[in-house]
Amino acid sequence: MVTVVRERCAKILKVDPARVTEDALLREDLDADSLDLAELHVALEDTWGPLPRETLADVRTVGDVLAKARLLLLSEPA
Numbered sequence: 001m002v003t004v005v006r007e008r009c010a011k012i013l014k015v016d017p018a019r020v021t022e023d024a025l026l027r028e029d030l031d032a033d034s035l036d037l038a039e040l041h042v043a044l045e046d047t048w049g050p051l052p053r054e055t056l057a058d059v060r061t062v063g064d065v066l067a068k069a070r071l072l073l074l075s076e077p078a
Helices: 002-013 034-048 062-074
Strands: none
Touching: 002 034, 002 062, 034 062
């Protein structure tokens, strides 16, 4: 999961994957804007299936994205 999120972030934000750490601030450190976050949302849906629209609404860091993904994937019915 960590690798998937890091790769998607690096590709969409056009940054060196080494910069995509769990502590990296999406907007301040990686220059993400709202369109980038929407694109990231779609990329994660392509990987894991439909996600609630508000999934990335309040994320600030790459770690926040990971935490949301873990929470959603672990709460899926078996």
